[in-house]
Amino acid sequence: MQRFAREVTRALATMRPVTVVAPPGDLIDADLGAEIVQVGRLSGHAWEQVALPLHLRRSGSPLLLGLANTGPVAYRPQVVTCHDIIWARHPESFARSFRLLYATMTPLLLRRSAHVLTVSPFSRGELVREFGIDPRRITVVANAVSPAFHADGPAHDEGVPYVLAVSSPNRHKNFDALVAAFEAADLTHIHRLLIVGQQARAFHTQATTAAPRTRALGRVDDDELMRLYRGATAFAFPSLYEGFGIPPLEAQRMGTPVLAARSSALPDVLGDSALWVDPHDIDDMRRGLETLDGDPALRADLARRGRENEARFSWEASARRVSDVIDRVMTTRR
Known part of the structure; x- marks a missing residue:
């Protein structure tokens, strides 16, 4: 999810104005090609659910694009990305607190969002089956490989194949x-x-x-x-x-x-x-x-x-799909 958010943001910032809103503290990714605004004093989900929507409302309630599975459940307008529902399909992989959080937040976010992004036809089908989401409200935006990954270069030598x-x-x-x-x-x-x-x-x-x-x-x-x-x-x-x-x-x-x-x-x-x-x-x-x-x-x-x-996948193509979704949502709002 971090790579998806990073690469979509970088590519999207070459197509339209983008402002990244982040919590206080050291940034994991500062080179995103977009303006970064750090707000509030909280961190984690408390920042996401309280400080982020408060800042957005004070800023005129702009459209929020969430790229990493969660978002402020009480804020609109918002486009949310749900990568998968693995917490529901394989609960044995997760802490109980994590499962409860996602089981509570995900249905609310999906119902209240202006549009939903997901990363594959399979995941779109999962959202339709599990939550009854109208498939017309879901757009598939595929992952891809980072442009920094090159086939040419030194190879690891393990001593054996x-x-x-x-x-x-x-x-x-x-x-x-x-x-x-x-x-x-x-x-x-x-x-x-x-x-x-x-x-x-x-x-x-x-x-x-x-x-x-x-x-x-x-x-x-x-x-x-x-x-x-x-x-x-x-x-x-x-x-x-x-x-x-x-x-x-x-x-x-x-x-x-x-x-x-x-x-x-x-x-x-x-x-x-x-x-x-x-x-x-x-x-x-x-x-x-x-x-x-x-x-x-x-x-x-x-x-x-x-x-x-x-070669079928690229972050530029995926960002164009996200940009198209933003345009449609903004047109509907107007």
């Missing part, structure tokens, strides 16, 4: 199953599984079993992440639920073949550009890894299809 996996170790990300499949696989070329990701406080961690051929790297910066993508023989994404799923696209831009779970939004995003496996079947994942390991021609074909697939 490796499979890369990138995500936070939340339970629905299914890393335990991937590790079990990898450790059971009969591999002749690939010798190691590298896992990148760090836990967010809102989630329940999945305690990935220590395994001799698996190495957890924790959080890395984008430069190191690009090196890891470039050096990988393949990329694995075993997640049980995704509203979109950016890491497979990042791997595809780097020319890395992708093995992915046939679940949630991933077929929408990847089409025929990935080797599909059943995320609930460890043996099927094991067979997929063995297939990639033993078939260099397949890896090359998946790399080619992956590059073509990733």
Whole structure:
């Protein structure tokens, strides 16, 4: 969600005037190409629900564009982005307080918003089924890969060929199953599984079993992440639920073949550009890894299809869709 908010804001600011309203303190992203106004003394959801709407009302009640799943429930006019409803589909991944907050806020925000954005046809269907939202009130604005990600550059050298996996170790990300499949696989070329990701406080961690051929790297910066993508023989994404799923696209831009779970939004995003496996079947994942390991021609074909697939998405195109939504909402208000 942070990457979505950052990249949409940057691209949108080249198309129309944008003001970013932020809480006090150090900014995570200051280079957004837009005016940034820091207001209030609160932080977190208290800032979002109290200080933000108070500032907006004092400023003439402009249209608020929310890009990260939540927003001030009592403020109008507002366009809200709901990336997914994973808290409802996989409650085991979340703290109880987090689930209660989202279960309370999300229906209110969706009902009261002037329009709803989401990131995939799958997520749009989820919102329609779960909350009865009119699909005409929902616009799909896809994620994409950051313009800073380049296929050319240095590659990570692990000393042996490796499979890369990138995500936070939340339970629905299914890393335990991937590790079990990898450790059971009969591999002749690939010798190691590298896992990148760090836990967010809102989630329940999945305690990935220590395994001799698996190495957890924790959080890395984008430069190191690009090196890891470039050096990988393949990329694995075993997640049980995704509203979109950016890491497979990042791997595809780097020319890395992708093995992915046939679940949630991933077929929408990847089409025929990935080797599909059943995320609930460890043996099927094991067979997929063995297939990639033993078939260099397949890896090359998946790399080619992956590059073509990733090129379908761009932050500029997504920001244009957001700009069109803003224009329609503003016209309706007038």
